Amino acid sequence: MYNSKAYSVASATSPFAHTTITRRDPTEQDVQIEILFCGICHSDLHQARNEWKDVMPTVYPCIPGHEIVGRVTKVGAAVTKFKPGDIAAVGCMVDSDGTCPECRAGLEQFCSNFTLTYNFPDKHLGGVTYGGYSDSIVVDQRFVLRVPANLNLAGAAPLLCAGITTYSPMRHWGVTKGKKVGVVGLGGLGHMGVKFAHAFGAHVVVFTTSPSKKDDAFRLGADEVVISRNADEMQKHAGSFDFILDAVAAEHDINAFINLLGRDGNLTMVGAPDKPLPVAVFGLIFKRRSFSGSPIGSIAETQEMLDFCGQHNITSDVEVIPIQKVDEAYERLIKSDVKYRFSIDMASLKSE
Secondary structure: OEEEEEEEEOOOOOOOEEEEEEEOOOOOOEEEEEEEEEEEOHHHHHHHOOOOOOOOOOOOOEOOOOOEEEEEEEEOOOOOOOOOOOEEEEOOEEEOOOOOHHHHOOOHHHOOOOEEOOOOEOOOOOOEOOOOOEOEEEEEHHHOEEOOOOOOHHHHHHHHOHHHHHHHHHHHOOOOOOOEEEEEOOOHHHHHHHHHHHHOOOEEEEEEOOHHHHHHHHHHOOOEEEEOOOHHHHHOOOOOEEEEEEOOOOOOOHHHHHOOEEEEEEEEEOOOOOOOOOOOHHHHHOOOOEEEEOOOOOHHHHHHHHHHHHHHOOOOOEEEEEHHHHHHHHHHHHOOOOOOEEEEEHHHHHHO
16 A cells, blocks of 8 residues: 545535545556546535435545546556556546446446445445545556547546546437537536537537627537527527437426427436426427436447547646645536636645
């Protein structure tokens, strides 16, 4: 075991503070990574403040972070995929049972016994796993990913959650050239959805409640922008979409968007409102529309996504911050005061 510098919260109301944690020495299958950048996901905030206490209560101290990019410093004797000096990444999962039907199908994200990167039981050291708000991490090579050399690392970090969360459902529902795709909400997830849909060759329509976001939507790759509060603008697109990605986590009228789908169109939720959204079933029945949700993708699909990003030079739009400003970043995140993700420069942790 060895010591690692980190930033943690001691309770739901505590500010982040410097701490020292214990990491396991690499086993024969493990990769040890010096963390260079870690993205801030809204789920980090929910977890740090125990806002998911009914489904995923937080164990303190909590060290969030599952959008990790870094440099390999050490590998176990059986590791074949990585060597010291490689640039590597870790996302939301660090283990699964490997034997269930989901794992055997290469869909580890649906494994009932997976291990999340933080706040999940740690089978190696006991207690819970600690995430990427730290200077290093040790992960089984099966859950470590390669980062294309041409990508900016600060912008690549959020690809490990925001990227794969939006890429996976688009691949699943067949977003390709010639499809008409809607993206609801232009935030951390939505802006990645626009970039991917554009890169897939789709006709991309952004739905936003904020007229001020129009220019940015076009810059990111949108072909059209609709102000969703304008009934006339919405009606112009009725029954015309092949796929809509909904990245809004607040309560909203989901039926207004379901009615924009064409026959066999799909609307997938990646935003997670904390209250149920009423669905008018006839809106689904008459055009055989479907309404679904999607989490992250598998490890193989995440690698596919990273390679796709390398080919198309896609990264997240980020504001790089030192780790000492995490609390401030959380407050700004609540106000949607970031375009479009925060990425923590872990070099700032060395001064602690």
